Amino acid sequence: MTKQLNNKWKEFLFAFSGFGPNFLMVLMGAYFTDAINPAALPEGSFQAIGTACYILPAVFPILYALARAFDGIIDIPFAHLTDNLSTRWGRRRPAIAVCFLPMVLSFAMCWWPVGGADGQLLNTIWIVCWALVFFATYTMCLIAFYGSLSTTCCDEPQRLRVSGYKSFFDTISYCMVYALVPLIINTAQIHIDKFVFICLPLMGTMLIPLFLIKEGEKYGYPENDGLSEEKYTIAQSVRVTFKNKVFTRWLAVNCCTYFGLQMFLVAMNAMILGGMGMNGAEMAILNTCAFSPVPVMLWLFNKVKAKKGIRLTYQSCLIAFAIAILSFFFSSNFLLGYDNKPLQYIISCIGSVMGSWAIGAFFMMPYLVTAQISSVEEKLTKKNHSAMYFAGNAVATSIIGAISSALVYENIKMLFIDKATLSVVWAESLADAAIKMGAAEATVFNLGTLLVPFIVAFTCALGAILARKMPRDYTPDLVAKEFKKMDPSLDIDAYLANEENQPKQEKGEIVFVQVGLSVLSGFIFGFIWSAFMLRDFKRELSFKKPALVWLLCCFVPFASAFYVARMFDTLKAYGQQYDQTFLSGKGHKLFRTALIVLAVIFPILPLNVVALGLMQFKLNELYKLKAEA
Secondary structure, three states, rough: OOOOOHHHHHHHHHOOOOHHHHHHHHHHHHHHHHHOOOOOOOOOOOOOOOOOOOOOOOOHHHHHHHHHHHHHOOOOHHHHHHHHOEEOEEEOOHHHHHHHHHHHHHHHHHHHOOOOOOOOHHHHHHHHHHHHHEEEEEEHHHHHHHHHHHHOOOHHHHHHHHHOOOOOOHHHHHHHHHHHHHHHHHHOOHHHHHHHHHHHHHHHHHHHHHHHHOOEEHEEEEOOOOOOOOOOOOHHHHHHHHHOHHHHHHHHHHHHHHHHHHHHHHHHHHHHHHHOOOOOOHHHHHHHHHHHOOOHHHHHHHHOOOOOOOOHHHHHHHHHHHHOOOOHHOOOOOOOOOOOHHHHHHHHHHHHHHHHHHHHHHHHHHHHHHHHHHHHHHHOOOOOOOHHHHHHHHHHHHHHHHHHHHEEEEEEEOEEOOOOOOOOOOOOOOHHHHHHHOEEEEEEHHHHHHHHHHHHHHHHHHHHHHHHHHOOOOOOOOHHHHHHOOOOOOOOOOHHHHHHOOOOHHHHHHHHHHHHHHHHHHHHHHHHHHHHHHHHHHHOOOOOHHHHHHHHHHHHOOOOHHHHHHHHHHHHHHHHHOOOOOOOOOOHHHHHHHHHOOOOOOOOOHOHHHHHHHHHHHHHHHHHHHHHH
């Protein structure tokens, strides 16, 4: 078999292949339905395409859910096609090459409601039709890419490294979508659809596997030397996949996780902007608390997994996320009112950090577990239908995701509740709901954003219970033994002996990779956040040489201790022009000291998320004073 990823940089680049399409898919999941129907967003939000509802709110959720379900169903024939395709260019590469351009075009068309604000029916049909094309072509590209993992990676350590790289890029995608994008669109004052069109070139990362996957005429037919020429029919492939108890037990857990996670991701912006009344900068703070620690948490996840097994570790992730998600309710304006920002910050930031323990695992587990199961089966049976496992995972989660995000959330977000009377109405906006109930808008809240945390917590808790049926771990020897239980005729002794002879030093490199990625990912948001903050200081407070300050704080140890104090004094002097009590008194002297101490404890400013968050909080207070003046 040709060793395809024979350099570490190729492993990194191969894992980067799905970054662009995945980033834009996450962007679509996070912003799209609220962008075309902004019922749960505050009026004038840049996360909406406009102020109007562009689709039929009673019809679109059903059609969009069917489109999402279609996305899952077609995974099976597409996976069978790419598993059994044999061309002079290989089995995986033609699928990516043919589907790439339609994927880019259809994605762009989804964000262009041609009927305008008055053409709800036309827009509904237009978007659903283009969504069908996008989901089909996106699925084919990603299924082909994922299906190549079992043959492109030569052993478990390499798969684990590539999975770790992919988890890193997934982390960056979610960080950008949920923390950076709100800052960018609010700062640049561009609506989300314009931002999407600017990001379209990122789709080009999907072309990388065309150059890294070695298959086809040059490397022989079939591409993976050593496989038997006998192939599964599509019915056999589906039957073998869904009769695999190792896989289906994982699938049950993943479906529970995905139901809650998909609803949370779709509703998160509305919960923060509408339910908690925060702005884009405050939203960035919460999401930085959630996503910046993810690589470190992922490293800890692997350390705990090595001692306690993957089952118990993943169960702890699900329970942690179930508890963390409830912070969105307990920090909502419905419960705390509109004038309790400090407590709101404390609850939501603690919940965000707690949730980061699970987020990294959510990124890594579906990719790692599915690849491990399919790789072991391939070596035992000499038949490759690895893409069908990813397809089986995708069809289940697509249907679950369609029910969760399109059917359930898109309908419950149209419900509003009056806090005074607890009466509930269906309406297209908060103002419309207030009129229907004869109540003041200040007492009316979106009921859907209040229900989401409880629904997500329940499904995660259910997933933790079902996880008891999973094997303790998904190491090659344990997976092989599970296959032996299902088919006693399998001879696994030779396979286990071969695994024992694999070089062990390779696994040590994984720790280095994860630590390196943890540091890099932790820097990225600190770099971005501090740059945005210093730019605001220059624009609003005439702070001098922000670029030089940024470089010193980022790369010179303890430089941030000096500049944090200077930024505090600048903020205080400017704020007292509007309010003499701004940042004055013993409490704020202690606050200034705490910032300096934090800068000493964390000598690199971008890693000092606490100091950044506190400074951003006070900067937002200044904005409020300036607006009131």
